[in-house]
Amino acid sequence: MSEAAIAWKVLTHSWAIPLAFVGVLWGIIGGALPGISASIAMALLLPFTFAMDPPTAIIMLASVYVGAEYGGSIPAILIRTPGNNSAMATVIDGFEMNRQGRGGEALGISLMSGFIGGLFGLAVLIVATGPLARFALSFTPPAYFALGVLGLSVIAGLSGRSLLKGLFAGLLGFLVATIGTDPVSGISRFTFDSPDLLSGVRPALVMLGLFAVTELMVQVIEPDWLKAEAAGARLKLPGWAMHKRLFRPNAIGAVVGTVEGVTPGAGGTVAALISYNEAKRWSKHPEEFGRGSPEGVAAPECANNVVTGTALVPLLGLGIPASNSSAILLGGLLMHGLTPGPMLFDKNPEVVYGLYGGLLVANLAMLVLGLAILTPSLWLVNRPKPYVLAFVFALVVTGSYAMQQSIFDVGLVLGFGALGYVMRWMGIPQLPMVLGVVLGFMVESNFRRSLVISGGDYAIFLKDPISVTLLVISAAIVIFSVRRELRAPSGGLAI
Amino acid sequence: MLARDLACAALGWAIALAYWVGASRLQRSMLSDEFGADGLPRGLAMLLAAVSTLIALRALWLARRVPPQPAALGPGLRLHAKALGGVAALGCLYLVLAPWAGYLIACGVLIYATALYYGAKPTPMLAAVSIGGAVFFWWMFARLLSVSMPAGFWPQLLG
Numbered sequence A: 001m002s003e004a005a006i007a008w009k010v011l012t013h014s015w016a017i018p019l020a021f022v023g024v025l026w027g028i029i030g031g032a033l034p035g036i037s038a039s040i041a042m043a044l045l046l047p048f049t050f051a052m053d054p055p056t057a058i059i060m061l062a063s064v065y066v067g068a069e070y071g072g073s074i075p076a077i078l079i080r081t082p083g084n085n086s087a088m089a090t091v092i093d094g095f096e097m098n099r100q101g102r103g104g105e106a107l108g109i110s111l112m113s114g115f116i117g118g119l120f121g122l123a124v125l126i127v128a129t130g131p132l133a134r135f136a137l138s139f140t141p142p143a144y145f146a147l148g149v150l151g152l153s154v155i156a157g158l159s160g161r162s163l164l165k166g167l168f169a170g171l172l173g174f175l176v177a178t179i180g181t182d183p184v185s186g187i188s189r190f191t192f193d194s195p196d197l198l199s200g201v202r203p204a205l206v207m208l209g210l211f212a213v214t215e216l217m218v219q220v221i222e223p224d225w226l227k228a229e230a231a232g233a234r235l236k237l238p239g240w241a242m243h244k245r246l247f248r249p250n251a252i253g254a255v256v257g258t259v260e261g262v263t264p265g266a267g268g269t270v271a272a273l274i275s276y277n278e279a280k281r282w283s284k285h286p287e288e289f290g291r292g293s294p295e296g297v298a299a300p301e302c303a304n305n306v307v308t309g310t311a312l313v314p315l316l317g318l319g320i321p322a323s324n325s326s327a328i329l330l331g332g333l334l335m336h337g338l339t340p341g342p343m344l345f346d347k348n349p350e351v352v353y354g355l356y357g358g359l360l361v362a363n364l365a366m367l368v369l370g371l372a373i374l375t376p377s378l379w380l381v382n383r384p385k386p387y388v389l390a391f392v393f394a395l396v397v398t399g400s401y402a403m404q405q406s407i408f409d410v411g412l413v414l415g416f417g418a419l420g421y422v423m424r425w426m427g428i429p430q431l432p433m434v435l436g437v438v439l440g441f442m443v444e445s446n447f448r449r450s451l452v453i454s455g456g457d458y459a460i461f462l463k464d465p466i467s468v469t470l471l472v473i474s475a476a477i478v479i480f481s482v483r484r485e486l487r488a489p490s491g492g493l494a495i
Numbered sequence B: 001m002l003a004r005d006l007a008c009a010a011l012g013w014a015i016a017l018a019y020w021v022g023a024s025r026l027q028r029s030m031l032s033d034e035f036g037a038d039g040l041p042r043g044l045a046m047l048l049a050a051v052s053t054l055i056a057l058r059a060l061w062l063a064r065r066v067p068p069q070p071a072a073l074g075p076g077l078r079l080h081a082k083a084l085g086g087v088a089a090l091g092c093l094y095l096v097l098a099p100w101a102g103y104l105i106a107c108g109v110l111i112y113a114t115a116l117y118y119g120a121k122p123t124p125m126l127a128a129v130s131i132g133g134a135v136f137f138w139w140m141f142a143r144l145l146s147v148s149m150p151a152g153f154w155p156q157l158l159g
Helices: A001-011 A014-033 A038-049 A053-069 A073-079 A086-101 A104-136 A143-151 A163-177 A203-221 A240-262 A268-282 A292-309 A312-318 A326-333 A344-348 A348-380 A385-404 A409-427 A431-454 A467-486 B002-024 B037-067 B077-101 B102-116 B124-144
Strands: none
Touching: A001 A014, A001 A053, A001 A348, A001 A431, A001 B102, A014 A053, A014 A073, A014 A348, A014 A467, A014 B077, A038 A053, A038 A203, A038 A326, A053 A104, A053 A143, A053 A292, A053 A348, A053 A385, A053 A467, A073 A086, A073 A292, A073 A312, A073 A348, A073 A385, A073 B037, A086 A104, A086 A268, A086 A431, A104 A292, A104 A312, A143 A268, A143 A431, A143 A467, A163 A431, A163 B002, A163 B037, A203 A385, A203 A409, A203 B077, A240 A268, A240 A292, A268 A292, A268 A431, A268 A467, A292 A467, A292 B077, A312 A344, A312 A348, A312 B037, A312 B077, A385 A409, A385 B077, A385 B102, A385 B124, A409 B002, A409 B077, B002 B037, B102 B124
């Protein structure tokens, strides 16, 4: 029986299709709620899948992942509150478009780019699982360090009008990332003997504070959150001309999402940020980025949805979970007595090819459900401002508490909100700080592991071919970004 | 802009100093590598101090080079204090209320107080929306997503 026939049989001889829709809806709800990540949404559903047959259970879990990665963009665009880490880059232009009364257009672009990204990721998963899994296996600590540096290199492009202040923010984020348990010796750093800080500061808390709470404060002095015009309050899918314009950022998102997705530990957040930076570099309208550029929404949304497919490459090909979400999927496989890895293709083809078919259904479900819920979402955020802001605040404190059931975390979010407000007053961009928090641990732990391996020889970073390649690309990105900003027509970069 | 940049530099120096002092007080571990747990924080603190210095120098240089501009009409100190202090106070209200009175009441009060703060009128409609909102969030997080929300004194009161 051919692979397609196996997939068809799995989809049509079980509850897989309706359950994929349920999974995507659950994922969108979870992804849209701050504090409920894709992995948490999947973990909550895990016990319910126990009684299902293995292919259906895996399809349902994977569908939650697809829905959650997409769902994070909805609050990012509408209320400047990323539902998950990977929607961080979508905030920049998505919310700006919404402020300009183009929220419906931003949501339409995010939906279509997410759909395209999801399908591309699935195609990569089907075609290239074998070779890409081997590529993922060749990553060593120096290569992971270089990957983190590559992520940090986009700070230059995210610094707005002042590279120095972007660097300042990145360093602040990096310092926040050093809070918690030291990755090598295990001693506590800057925890003030508080058990709440032992595991460090979650990037999601920093994001909620810097974006959502700061925006609540800014709304007091900048009451320009106007009700959208009737046209802006409706979902607007991109037309042919817009699709043509978005081809390049979507292609960038697809390539970056593929590389980052198959690399364990990188994930959709880094993919989204690098895609945003590259889309800006290759755009014909780079000056629009940060001011409501459709390309600035398309590239990160495409990238983080590509990851929903490509993150499964190391899982299916090698049995290695590349992210928290694929670790939950691994749990689902093991729960049903399945061992992921190359043998899965021979022993349980119905699971692998059923999953391929299920992911296709999940992406279609994302499109259908997105079309159904986005207009009501737009209507909701166009209610009277005091009511909307009150609900946003309640959502932020509830979501930040939900992450670890900790009131301390709510206090941290408020603290980061105040810091974000001060940063905004000083003209310090917020995104580089979040990037520093997200990548700080990865960079430090792999830097020090590499030095332990090499006995303190820094040449280890130049001996590993992947590390060298990534470091050279990072250097090139920094040089190009600085040159571009210096040559910017609007007065150039205030170094 | 000069004042803001100098404030930014001062903030950077203060944070760098705090991290440097904090890093030098970290205990040494037998398991520690050559770089040490304090290596990165010290390095970052130095970098932050250097960047802050550059920000201050650039601000001073620009202030000499560019003729003084008429002050831009921005929000005054009172408005900044209202924005920062108001939202922080609302957040603190929730922080105090949630562990004591439980999530439902704290969330309802937060919605009501926040809406008032942003200019809503204290109508029965607002009270109803606050109660409905709190119940909706509780249902969503506590019931649907099985998150254990603060219960407050209710379990003791109800036995």
